[in-house]
Amino acid sequence: MKTFTYAIIGNSVAAIGAIEAIRSVDRTGSIGLFSDEPHHVYSRPLITHYLAGEVSEEKMLYRPPDFYERYGVQAFLGAQVESVEFENRRLQTAGGESAFEKLLISVGGRPIVPKIAGGDLRGVFTMNTWDDAREMKSYLPAVRSAMVLGGGLTGLKTAEALVEAGVRVTVVELAERVLSMLLDRRSAEVVVKQFENQGTRILTGTTISEIRGGECVESASLSDGSTAECQMVVLAIGVTPRLDLVQDTPVRTNRGIFVDRRMETSVPGVFAAGDVAEAYDALLDQNRVLPVLPNAYAGGRVAGLNMAGGERTYDLGASVNSTTFFGYPVVSAGSSAIEEGAEIIEGDDENGYRRFIIQDDRLTGFVMTGEVNRAGIVLDLVRERIPLNGLKDRLLDGIGLIDLPEEIRHKKLRGGTCCHEKH
Amino acid sequence: MACRLCEVGCKVEHSEHKHVIKSFKREKPVARLLVEESGPLSFATQCRHCDEPACMFGCITGAITKDPETGIVNLNAEKCIGCWTCILMCPYGSITRTNGARPTAAKCDMCPGREVPACVEACPNRALVLMEDEEPAVALEDAA
Numbered sequence: 001m002k003t004f005t006y007a008i009i010g011n012s013v014a015a016i017g018a019i020e021a022i023r024s025v026d027r028t029g030s031i032g033l034f035s036d037e038p039h040h041v042y043s044r045p046l047i048t049h050y051l052a053g054e055v056s057e058e059k060m061l062y063r064p065p066d067f068y069e070r071y072g073v074q075a076f077l078g079a080q081v082e083s084v085e086f087e088n089r090r091l092q093t094a095g096g097e098s099a100f101e102k103l104l105i106s107v108g109g110r111p112i113v114p115k116i117a118g119g120d121l122r123g124v125f126t127m128n129t130w131d132d133a134r135e136m137k138s139y140l141p142a143v144r145s146a147m148v149l150g151g152g153l154t155g156l157k158t159a160e161a162l163v164e165a166g167v168r169v170t171v172v173e174l175a176e177r178v179l180s181m182l183l184d185r186r187s188a189e190v191v192v193k194q195f196e197n198q199g200t201r202i203l204t205g206t207t208i209s210e211i212r213g214g215e216c217v218e219s220a221s222l223s224d225g226s227t228a229e230c231q232m233v234v235l236a237i238g239v240t241p242r243l244d245l246v247q248d249t250p251v252r253t254n255r256g257i258f259v260d261r262r263m264e265t266s267v268p269g270v271f272a273a274g275d276v277a278e279a280y281d282a283l284l285d286q287n288r289v290l291p292v293l294p295n296a297y298a299g300g301r302v303a304g305l306n307m308a309g310g311e312r313t314y315d316l317g318a319s320v321n322s323t324t325f326f327g328y329p330v331v332s333a334g335s336s337a338i339e340e341g342a343e344i345i346e347g348d349d350e351n352g353y354r355r356f357i358i359q360d361d362r363l364t365g366f367v368m369t370g371e372v373n374r375a376g377i378v379l380d381l382v383r384e385r386i387p388l389n390g391l392k393d394r395l396l397d398g399i400g401l402i403d404l405p406e407e408i409r410h411k412k413l414r415g416g417t418c419c420h421e422k423h
Numbered sequence: 424m425a426c427r428l429c430e431v432g433c434k435v436e437h438s439e440h441k442h443v444i445k446s447f448k449r450e451k452p453v454a455r456l457l458v459e460e461s462g463p464l465s466f467a468t469q470c471r472h473c474d475e476p477a478c479m480f481g482c483i484t485g486a487i488t489k490d491p492e493t494g495i496v497n498l499n500a501e502k503c504i505g506c507w508t509c510i511l512m513c514p515y516g517s518i519t520r521t522n523g524a525r526p527t528a529a530k531c532d533m534c535p536g537r538e539v540p541a542c543v544e545a546c547p548n549r550a551l552v553l554m555e556d557e558e559p560a561v562a563l564e565d566a567a
Contacts, residue, residue: 017480045483049504059502062485294481294512301480316477322508331511372507374516376477383514401468401516402459412515413468 004032004074006307007091007100009081009245011035012044013293014106014274016063017300018307023071026308031073032098034091038078039130040065044108045157045293047133052161060130084245086267102269102307105246105257106300109239109275109291114149116235118211118220124233127158139232143167146232147220149208151178153323155236156191160325162234163198170228171195171202174237178202182321182332184339186346187367190353194325208233241276241289254278256289261313263303271307273299282315283334283364283382294320319365320379322372329372334365334382347396356395361388363395374398384408424548425465430454432545436534451522455531456542467542467551470517470531472496478530481512486528495533503527 006022006029008015019031043062049055068075079093090099111126113119123143125136144167148159151173159169171178177188192202203222210221211233221227241256252258252266256278263271263279273279275291279299298316305312322331335342335357343358352370356363356378363381377399381388386408388395394403401409431443433454438446446452456469472489476496479487486502487509489495498509498518505526509518518530534540543551 043484045506046504055504059484293483294477294508297480298477316480320481320508320511322511323506327505329507331507333511372510373519375507375511376513376518377516379511380514400457400459400461402461402464402466413466 001090001097001099002032003030003099004101005029006031006102006104007098008033008104008106009035009084009091010104010106010108010274010276011037011039011041011075011077012106012108012274013062013296014108014277014300014303015104016041016067017297018104018106018271018273018304019071019073021301021304022308025305025310027072029308031071032100033068033073033075034079034081034093034098035075035077036080037129037131040077041067042130044129047127047130048154048157048161050130051127051133051137051158052164053137054164081245084249086249086251086270089269103271104300104303104307105251105265105270105272105276106274106296106303107242107245107276110242111154111235112238112240113235114237116208116211118213118217119235121211121213121217122215123213123217123231124211124235126235127154128239136232136234137165140165140167142216143231145169145228145230146234147172147208147228147230148234148236150234150236150238151175151202151204152181152236152238153179153321154239155234156195156325157323158234158236159195159200162232163195163200163326167232169200170230171200172206172208172222173202173204174207176204178204180337182319182337183330183367184337184355187330187332187336187353187355187369190369191325191330194328198326239275239291241278243276254287258287259299261315262306262311263299263314264306269307271303273303279317280314281317281319283318290317290319292320318379318383322375329368329370331368331372331375332366333375333379334363335359336365336367338365345392345395354396358388358392361392362386363388366395371398374400377401377404425458425460426547427458428545428547429456429467429542429551430458432541433531436537436541437529437532453519453521453529455517455519455529457516457519468515468517469542470496470513471515472531472533477512477514478509478518481508483508493533496530497532498528498530500527500529 041062042060084091111128148155148171159171162169206222206224209223212219219229257272258278274296278287302312302314320333346355355367357365434452435446438452440446484502486499520526
């Protein structure tokens with residue numbers, strides 16, 4: 001039986017963050033990586049771009065083809081880990097058993113599939129893996145119109161991709177607005193407008209009650225009583241951490257795998273990061289499941305450094321999102337979705353819509369659309385809890401380093417090298 | 424003194440024509456550094472080539488990498504899809520967007536092939552200087 005110094009379950013961003021961190025301090029310890037997916041590490045957010053035909057197979061790769069070799073990783077791709085014995089430090093796949101000294105669980109999330117009559121018909125999809133995108137893509141020739149259930153990021157990016165692939169799309173969202181976790185009502189309207197400009201309908205406050213068809217999807221009925229013809233239904237109401245491996249084990253879970261500031265679980269030597277973890281959100285000062293890519297890399301990195309004997313704390317965790325809809329940029333961070341209980345500064349002009357949320361003279365969140373250059377300086381005001389003082393009046397014009405209090409500016413410019421991890 | 428010649432030098436260096444008139448007339452190059460100005464104070468800001476680059480942590484495609492030999496944080500425009508996550512992640516505001524039909528992120532690449540970056544060479548006041556080792560890669564001096 002092979003023993004790995006480091007075993008990693010999962011093959012996405014958190015795993016790569018951990019591997020790159022481990023190899024920055026330990027060049028020789030053996031690394032075994034286990035993934036149920038058969039692919040070389042790819043960029044999960046690109047799957048909608050792949051569906052749209054914008055990104056080639058080759059450009060799907062998140063790291064170069066020789067990555068595992070260069071980083072001394074023994075990669076078991078298509079090898080699902082069936083169980084882990086945390087006391088004995090062993091894991092089992094169909095191919096056999098391996099032992100480990102340190103373990104990272106970074107298996108991500110899985111789509112939540114609502115129970116809908118007709119949900120087993122051909123033409124019903126979820127969108128979470130490259131294979132999902134491939135299957136959808138090969139089904140597209142049979143599709144003239146599609147219905148996307150869920151107006152979150154996955155739903156909207158999938159809808160965008162389908163529009164770009166020439167499909168007529170309707171998005172159905174149960175909440176009163178799209179992206180309700182990220183955006184307030186006004187910002188959400190800005191997003192909806194991008195879709196309406198493409199002739200895409202977004203229906204809120206309703207859901208799909210039944211999917212109809214013989215063998216394949218032919219139409220879908222909504223809870224408001226209407227029925228629309230469609231050949232494809234995409235279920236995108238959210239993802240939930242994949243907790244199968246830790247169910248009924250000593251690893252503490254809540255909504256996700258609970259980790260401390262070192263990204264270590266309740267079992268010493270076992271770490272978790274990425275969408276499966278319930279990790280520290282530095283802006284809210286509490287743990288939560290926050291499935292966004294920058295957090296996955298930063299959390300995986302902290303886990304990797306600690307697995308290799310370091311002492312690092314994770315404090316980059318934050319709700320941060322940046323994307324485009326039909327080329328139109330939308331950026332949000334922190335408490336961006338809240339509607340009340342704070343001072344709100346907003347502006348709307350040819351550069352786009354922007355909204356800043358202020359509590360106790362500190363910026364706690366913001367939304368910027370259209371012109372998003374230098375949004376990172378604004379995010380840093382949130383992260384560092386910098387008192388706004390006179391800055392408040394300048395937020396709408398765009399903040400530069402030169403606008404920051406002298407002491408903070410000097411620290412930034414002379415200190416140099418980024419990030420908020422404590423050394 | 425906010426002459427912005429560093430921005431001009433950067434634009435020309437990162438253009439196809441590499442000629443100040445042709446570059447400016449026929450292309451719309453963007454500068455990868457920015458001169459900030461407020462009253463008597465001005466300075467140039469550009470990528471710090473961080474030891475722990477938040478832009479790279481956040482890059483969704485793998486377009487941003489840090490060269491382990493040189494320490495330079497590079498951005499492969501071929502792989503960039505323009506999601507702007509790097510712009511949101513960079514606390515220095517040092518990443519910008521190119522013009523054109525398919526805009527991508529653009530940042531300081533330390534001018535590969537040049538001994539001295541174009542911005543440093545263009546600076547008439549030696550406010551921008553190239554330093555190595557433990558110092559920040561390109562030091563900034565407030566030219567108040």
